[in-house]
Amino acid sequence: MKIDFWKRRLAIALASLLGLAATLVADPARARSSAFVGPNADFAIDIAGQWTIEDMAGPEGATRFIRADGVRAANYGAAHGPQAAMWLRVVVPTDLTTAGGVVVLTVRESRIRTLEVYRHQAGGFDTQTWRLGVPLDTARLATRYPSIALPESAKGETIFIRFHTPSSMRASVWLQNETSYLKTYVFEMMFFGVLFGVLLALLIYFTSAAVASRDPTTGALAFLVLCFGCHIIGDQAFFETFIVPGAVNASRILSITATAFIYAISLYYALQSLRARENFPTFGRALHYCVWFLAAFAIAVAVETTAGGVMLRRLSPIVGLFTISTVLGLVLATATRQPRRAIDYILCWGPAMATGVARLIPDVVPHDGFNPVLINLLYPAFALSLLLAGISAAGDIRRRERALTSAAAENAERLRAFAESASDSFWETNGAGQIVFASGPASSIAGLAVGKSVHSVLEADPGVHLKPGQAVSRAPLQRDDGHSGHRHLRLSAVPIAGGGWRGIVSDVTDEVAEAERSSRQSRMAAIGQMAGGVAHEINNLLHPVINLTRRTSESFGEDDERRRWLDVVRTSGMRAAEIVAALLTSVRPIPDDGRRAPLGDALKEIAEEVRALVPGSTRLETRFELQGGPVVPVTEVFQVVANLVINAVHATRGGSVVLTYGPAGNIAGECLELTVEDDGIGMDQTTLRRASEPFFSTKPQGEGTGLGLSIVQGIASQWGGELKITSALGKGTRVTISLPLSLHNAPGEQVTRQRSVG
Structure with missing residues (x-):
């Protein structure tokens, strides 16, 4: 977002608005060619709306008028009924510089619906009528407020004015020459044109900023600009005069409803801008309820105005003053915690609140009169506050943008440091x-x-x-x-x-080195297990040799040569037994190191070690479909898998071996299976029945001990499982260890599928 661009545009708009307002107020011709005669106008209120000019011009009417004091213009406040009318009696000044032209009478109250001007004529009264949204006979365009041209001869005459309005009844009467009137009206239209342009720019800026930043405070400003624009369109009669001619009721509903929503949004914006919920949690929560109340009040005002009621409309000024007082109280409270924020708020919104009070007081206390300059100063002042708030918001967005940029740079540097380490x-x-x-x-x-x-x-x-x-x-x-x-x-x-x-x-150099060391240890353990099996068989064979030679030698005499020969055999057997015992001690299966792990985790740990036992001509595939499972010694897992895989490799002679761990296919969720399957020569039924017997082997002489499946069966029993072997000649062999899931189940088990092929 180009904050500097918007700052320049907002500053230009502010200068244009102030310059145009100053030109309008400082018009040098106004002192000679126009006069505000409201303070000099006698006034009377006709609640029922039934008095006629004859009633007001006669002796009885003279008693109904309240004399003007020449200081305060008459102000009756909001109308008390749909038929109420206000009567004014005023003398046209004789010092107006009309230069042979007409005297233009204007009542600058844009909510007036009808107005009649009565002048004494021979035999009666000359009447001129103005209706909202309807051009006069002498004009091509309708005006936003009553404007009637009087002849120059009307100077010094007493004229009667009657108008009907559902809004405030004020004697805002001006008399001007034609040039001054046109100049004033054109300048007013130019002023509101610039004002609408500024509001449109602010609306676009605040809306885009709120959408981009998702900031509710900026969104509240956008809604406030929209409501203020709707208020002007309705209050200054642009709606029923130019947009939808004659739509008086719709314009009034738009104006009053927008005004009520301005109260609600102004309080909400103050809460957000001044951080009320952070600084004063209880007070801030109470004010949030007030915001909802004001929003409900705005909706109720819209409904009542549509129905033709006026009660809530008369309460609107009081609600407005309450809102301004509440915001001022919040500003003072914030000044004790965050004085800079409070000062910024007052600098931005001081003009709007000051002129808002000046606009609302005459409606609350109508008998004190009104000042037309203060009444109409609200529009430039409120626009000025919106512009200042826009500049402040732009600066705040710029500060937040810098903070975010700085935080992003710090995070990037932090992440880079993490990555480097x-x-x-x-x-x-x-x-x-x-x-x-x-x-x-x-x-x-x-x-x-x-x-x-x-x-x-x-x-x-x-x-x-x-x-x-x-x-x-x-x-x-x-x-x-x-x-x-x-x-x-x-x-x-x-x-x-x-x-x-x-x-x-x-960098996995250390992991590779550790894996190689572990693989070497595993190979040595497997070789030791095989050697241990061989030594065990030799030891079993040596026992009968030693025992029988001893018994046989004892049957011969001491000098018998045969006894000496048998003693030599027995001594050699005993020496062989000692050698076998030593061999068993040195190549005994790897002792349990105490490490236990869930079966699935242990399989992943020893997978590479087992793979090292497989020759390159054989394809080993692992399918681990579970993590977790029964908690067992890691060493025993290696013994089981190594024995089964070595047997499968011997049976395949260059085929493939599949190692699988997962739930049982037919009883999923109740049983786990560890399976080693090969596509080798398989076994017949006779061989299958003896497969797990100790020392039974189908390998050629000198290549096996027949202890592998026996060891596996013993370990499986210790785990609480069951060993199953299925095989058929020419179709391979499948060895399965079934483990109940309910026994020793590891906590936190979860299903994840993994597959590796080697």
């Missing part, structure tokens, strides 16, 4: 693949620098390709860092609007 680094390219952002040490190691082409950076990694519109997940990169040697990286990227990519690059 994080283990992951971030990068982004434009549609042409040129790197426009890169942060963090991993980006530097990978060679991702601003200005480079991401494709040229990845040329050294033939397995990594960025294709338009496609994502990349953890693609491996390898770089030689001059300081720390060979580095392993992982690059991920997602396409963004405009054809570029945004991604992360991570």
Whole structure:
């Protein structure tokens, strides 16, 4: 938003408005060619509207008129009934400079509906009539308020004026020569033209600012401008004179309703602008209820005026003074907490509140008369306050814009610092693949620098390709860092609007090294398990050899050569038993290190270790459809999976092995299954029945111990599960461990599907 642009436009509008108003007020010709005769007009009020000119011009009528004091113009306030009329009796001044022209009589009350002027003539009275929205016989255009041309001979005569209005009854009577009248009327129209232009500009500015910033305070200003414009259109009779000729009732409803809404919106704007709810919670809450009351009052006034009532209309000035007093009280209270904010508010809205009081007092206390200058000063003063509020709002928006810009810069710097200190680094390219952002040490190691082409950076990694519109997940990169040697990286990227990519690059060197160490340990553990099985079988064979040779040797004498030979055999067997015992001690299965984890998490942890046991000719696929599950020792999970996978690899001889973990297909939600399935040679029914027997093996002599499935079955039983084997010759084998979900269920289990193929 171009705040400076709007500030200049608002200042120009303010200067134009003040200049035009000053020209209107300081017209030098007005002192010679016009006269405000309201203070010199006798007045009478006809509540029933039945008095005639004969009643008022005769001796009885003379007693009905209240004599003017020459100081205060007559003011009766709002009409007391639909038929009420006001009578004025005034002498046309003889010192008007008419220069042979006419004397123009105007009553500058735009709410007057009809007006008659009576002059004494021989045998009666000459009557001239003006009706709202209807041009006179001598004019082509209708005027907004009564204007009647009197002959120059009317100077010095006593004329009678009768007018009917549903609004305020005031003796706002002016007598002018024709030139002064035209000049005044043109200047008035020019003034209101400029005023409407300023209000339209303010309405557009406040509305656009409120929509852009979603600021209720600026929105209240926009609504206030709209209501003030509607008030002028109705109160100054533009609606029924020019927009919809003759629509008097609609114009009155528009004016009165807009006035009542001005009260409500002014109070709401003061609450928002002065931060009443923050500074004075209880008082602010009470004033918010007052805003709703004033809004309801505005609606009620509109309904009553439509129905022809006047009671709420007569209360409107009192409600207006109450609103101004409440706002002043709030300003004084705010001055104790935020004096600068209170001063700003008074500087902006002081003119509107001062002239508002001057406009409302004559309606509340009508017998004190009125001043026409103060009555009509409300329009430029209120427009001035709106302009000042617009300038203030523009400055406030500019300050908030600077604060937001500063906060955004701080956040960007904070995020950049976080990115530089994080283990992951971030990068982004434009549609042409040129790197426009890169942060963090991993980006530097990978060679991702601003200005480079991401494709040229990845040329050294033939397995990594960025294709338009496609994502990349953890693609491996390898770089030689001059300081720390060979580095392993992982690059991920997602396409963004405009054809570029945004991604992360991570340094996983330590993770790769740890995985390699863990894989080596797992391989050694698997080899040790196999060696332990072999040693166990040898040990079982040695026991009968040692025992039988001992018994047999005891049956021979001490000097018998055969006994010596048997002793040699027994001694060698015992030595072999010691060697086997030592071997069992050194290659015993990995002891439980005490770490326990949900089965799904443990499987993810040991997946790469198991993959290391699979030769390159065999394809291993993992399908982990769950996280969580029964909590079990991680070491036992490795023993189970390693034994099953090794058996499956032996059966496939270069085929595929699938490791699956998830809910049972037929009893979903009640049972979990860990499954290893291969597409190998399978087993017949005889072999299948003996598959889990200890030391039973289908492998060639010297390649297996027959203990793998036995160990798996024992561990599964400890977990509370059940081992199931299904197989058929030529169709592969499926080994399943079924675990009840109700037993040892890990908290926070959630379903997520993961699949990896290797």
